[in-house]
Amino acid sequence: xxxxxxxxxxxxxxxxxxxxxxxxxxxxxxxxxxxxxxxxxxxxxxxxxxxxxxxxxxxxxxxxxxxxxxxxxxxxxxxxxxxxxxxxxxxxxxxxxxxxxxxxxxxxxxxxxxxxxxxxxxxxxxxxxxxxxxxxxxxxxxxxxxxxxxxxxxxxxxxxxxxxxxxxxxxxxxxxxxxxxxxxxxxxxxxxxxxxxxxxxxxxxxxxxxxxxxxxxxxxxxxxxxxxxxxxxxxxxxxxxxxxxxxxxxxxxxxxxxxxxxxxxxxxxxxxxxxxxxxxxxxxxxxxxxxxxxxxxxxxxxxxxxxxxxxxxxxxxxxxxxxxxxxxxxxxxxxxxxxxxxxxxxxxxxxxxxxxxxxxx
Amino acid sequence: xxxxxxxxxxxxxxxxxxxxxxxxxxxxxxxxxxxxxxxxxxxxxxxxxxxxxxxxxxxxxxxxxxxxxxxxxxxxxxxxxxxxxxxxxxxxxxxxxxxxxxxxxxxxxxxxxxxxxxxxxxxxxxxxxxxxxxxxxxxxxxxxxxxxxxxxxxxxxxxxxxxxxxxxxxxxxxxxxxxxxxxxxxxxxxxxxxxxxxxxxxxxxxxxxxxxxxxxxxxxxxxxxxxxxxxxxxxxxxxxxxxxxxxxxxxxxxxxxxxxxxxxxxxxxxxxxxxxxxxxxxxxxxxxxxxxxxxxxxxxxxxxxxxxxxxxxxxxxxxxxxxxxxxxxxxxxxxxxxxxxxxxxxxxxxxxxxxxxxxxxxxxxxxxx
Numbered sequence: 001x002x003x004x005x006x007x008x009x010x011x012x013x014x015x016x017x018x019x020x021x022x023x024x025x026x027x028x029x030x031x032x033x034x035x036x037x038x039x040x041x042x043x044x045x046x047x048x049x050x051x052x053x054x055x056x057x058x059x060x061x062x063x064x065x066x067x068x069x070x071x072x073x074x075x076x077x078x079x080x081x082x083x084x085x086x087x088x089x090x091x092x093x094x095x096x097x098x099x100x101x102x103x104x105x106x107x108x109x110x111x112x113x114x115x116x117x118x119x120x121x122x123x124x125x126x127x128x129x130x131x132x133x134x135x136x137x138x139x140x141x142x143x144x145x146x147x148x149x150x151x152x153x154x155x156x157x158x159x160x161x162x163x164x165x166x167x168x169x170x171x172x173x174x175x176x177x178x179x180x181x182x183x184x185x186x187x188x189x190x191x192x193x194x195x196x197x198x199x200x201x202x203x204x205x206x207x208x209x210x211x212x213x214x215x216x217x218x219x220x221x222x223x224x225x226x227x228x229x230x231x232x233x234x235x236x237x238x239x240x241x242x243x244x245x246x247x248x249x250x251x252x253x254x255x256x257x258x259x260x261x262x263x264x265x266x267x268x269x270x271x272x273x274x275x276x277x278x279x280x281x282x283x284x285x286x287x288x289x290x291x292x293x294x295x296x297x298x299x300x301x302x303x304x305x306x307x308x309x310x311x312x313x314x315x316x317x318x319x320x321x322x323x324x325x326x327x328x329x330x331x332x333x334x335x336x337x338x339x340x341x342x343x344x345x346x347x348x349x350x351x352x353x354x355x356x357x358x359x360x361x
Numbered sequence: 362x363x364x365x366x367x368x369x370x371x372x373x374x375x376x377x378x379x380x381x382x383x384x385x386x387x388x389x390x391x392x393x394x395x396x397x398x399x400x401x402x403x404x405x406x407x408x409x410x411x412x413x414x415x416x417x418x419x420x421x422x423x424x425x426x427x428x429x430x431x432x433x434x435x436x437x438x439x440x441x442x443x444x445x446x447x448x449x450x451x452x453x454x455x456x457x458x459x460x461x462x463x464x465x466x467x468x469x470x471x472x473x474x475x476x477x478x479x480x481x482x483x484x485x486x487x488x489x490x491x492x493x494x495x496x497x498x499x500x501x502x503x504x505x506x507x508x509x510x511x512x513x514x515x516x517x518x519x520x521x522x523x524x525x526x527x528x529x530x531x532x533x534x535x536x537x538x539x540x541x542x543x544x545x546x547x548x549x550x551x552x553x554x555x556x557x558x559x560x561x562x563x564x565x566x567x568x569x570x571x572x573x574x575x576x577x578x579x580x581x582x583x584x585x586x587x588x589x590x591x592x593x594x595x596x597x598x599x600x601x602x603x604x605x606x607x608x609x610x611x612x613x614x615x616x617x618x619x620x621x622x623x624x625x626x627x628x629x630x631x632x633x634x635x636x637x638x639x640x641x642x643x644x645x646x647x648x649x650x651x652x653x654x655x656x657x658x659x660x661x662x663x664x665x666x667x668x669x670x671x672x673x674x675x676x677x678x679x680x681x682x683x684x685x686x687x688x689x690x691x692x693x694x695x696x697x698x699x700x701x702x703x704x705x706x707x708x709x710x711x712x713x714x715x716x717x718x719x720x721x722x723x724x725x726x727x728x729x730x
Contacts, residue, residue, distance in 0.1 A: 107481050112390075165686065166538065169693045234485070234534055235541030241478040252486050252534070261454065 012215040014140035018277035035181025042181030050189035064200030065292035072349030102272035110148040126306025127313025129282025130299040162232030190338030399511035403464025403497025425510035466579035476578025485534035503564035527568025545682035594685035610645020625696035630703035662709040
């Protein structure tokens with residue numbers, strides 16, 4: 001298909017620029033709730049486990065994930081399973097759009113209404129998600145430079161506010177907490193699996209695993225920086241009180257007493273990551289639907305998907321309900337799909353390939 | 362045609378989605394003259410309700426203004442003050458100081474602290490004060506005139522706290538983190554000091570000692586020596602002038618922020634304080650060049666510093682409130698103190714730059730008229 005051939009690097013960049021949106025939504029709060037002041041160390045086991053997981057799952061992607069699922073479960077079973085993933089992703093898209101809108105309203109545009117942000121975000125993402133994949137990943141490349149530069153500046157500017165007494169002590173007894181604290185991070189990393197539905201469009205697939213590994217490590221280095229400056233900023237017990245720990249840290253940045261209150265700029269820019277995630281989700285939904293109905297990949301459908309995500313986003317009555325979904329339901333469903341069901345299907349496909357003497361990749 | 366659509370959509374986005382006008386869907390516009398920036402926020406309990414008083418920033422055409430409002434909760438009181446007279450809106454994003462009344466401090470400041478922590482506009486590095494002997498409303502009103510406001514006075518206080526005899530100005534973040542870490546925390550107190558200016562007596566905020574909080578409730582106040590000891594133990598920046606009474610007269614030493622080294626071994630905490638300073642002025646002393654006198658000055662400084670640290674440690678021991686976080690710091694070093702009394706060592710190095718301006722010859726006779 002025209003405009004559908006992308007490089008492995010472009011896909012990898014798109015995956016991790018999109019994942020920065022949920023990372024900042026849940027971190028460091030979710031990890032701190034479990035690992036307390038040692039939460040910053042939870043990034044390390046999550047990076048190791050996530051690296052192995054992503055390399056294992058993306059290393060042999062010669063086809064898109066849809067074809068592999070259909071091969072493993074048979075045409076009918078595969079379509080059923082794909083339909084479940086499709087429905088979940090539409091809901092997840094609505095959740096992402098609402099979270100982004102809520103963040104903008106509660107932090108910068110306090111006089112604004114959530115609906116406006118929700119529908120505009122869904123419309124913009126539907127346009128991007130209904131366009132060419134090449135256009136989307138190129139946008140991701142541009143945005144990744146902007147977000148990357150911002151992250152580096154903000155992390156360095158925040159280092160001055162880090163107190164070692166907030167990060168320490170960390171004892172051997174904390175190992176269990178640190179490992180458990182890596183679960184919310186792994187939940188987000190797992191969402192990277194959905195992007196393999198776009199894997200069929202990657203030109204040279206041999207180095208997809210390598211590119212994903214490289215981009216993953218640089219993303220996790222940034223996440224480690226975010227965790228250190230946020231947990232080191234204050235006593236860990238305060239972090240759950242903040243609406244967003246990282247943005248609270250940014251609010252207190254003062255550069256030589258001249259530059260301050262830069263959080264509005266950063267929060268507004270962070271919408272780029274939400275836009276990338278939502279657009280990618282819509283694009284993935286198109287691909288999955290195309291795989292179920294063969295010809296259902298029409299760009300026009302993206303507008304319908306956008307409308308559905310906005311409608312789903314409107315269903316959350318308030319920020320508290322949204323937070324409970326963010327803390328409980330979304331991680332549980334995401335992790336069940338990405339760490340149990342989809343990998344199990346892939347293993348089943350591999351076994352099927354071995355039995356039939358066919359190559360499963 | 363594609364370009365036309367693109368231009369049309371861009372124009373529609375600019376017109377309808379701009380936050381800077383009142384025409385579009387966002388309608389967020391608010392003109393600068395419709396905003397009053399709050400610089401100082403005072404809170405006290407009055408008749409079972411929260412009484413919030415704010416002092417706004419002055420501008421070229423606007424004097425600082427003071428407004429008060431009440432509410433059953435702190436949040437309600439703040440909401441009630443949002444809509445100011447003449448259609449203006451109070452903004453808390455640039456709040457520099459929060460002053461808590463004594464009554465409220467005694468009943469607990471959970472609500473205020475919680476509000477600041479969760480607030481999307483207020484910063485955590487806002488200065489935090491406890492007002493003694495006067496309510497925040499009275500102090501704010503009495504020390505705000507046409508040209509100078511309490512906010513200006515408190516900004517001046519922050520810059521010159523050492524020379525004004527105060528301690529250290531903790532922020533909301535220091536306080537909240539201290540509570541999280543040690544279960545207790547310190548806050549700088551202020552009181553209304555009468556000063557005669559241009560023939561009139563005016564009230565200004567002056568620094569007192571530290572207020573000690575057990576959890577979010579005010580437990581009591583530190584003495585001056587305990588306060589100085591706490592500053593050393595907490596390694597807070599504080600330059601202070603220390604007058605030393607010696608046999609010949611008074612030598613005033615300007616001390617830099619002391620360096621603190623904590624080491625722990627086998628449950629023993631060793632506190633080593635290194636203090637550097639400079640002789641700022643002398644009175645009744647002919648010369649400060651004699652070695653014997655210098656040694657005496659060093660010893661006096663050591664003795665004073667020891668006294669401060671000891672006083673703070675005694676207060677920690679008697680109140681069982683580790684406001685210096687010694688247990689936590691020992692834990693970082695892999696030690697448990699189990700209530701053992703720390704050992705204190707003080708080393709003082711007082712510089713002699715006073716010698717440069719000291720016109721005295723070696724024999725100690727002044728050449729000055």
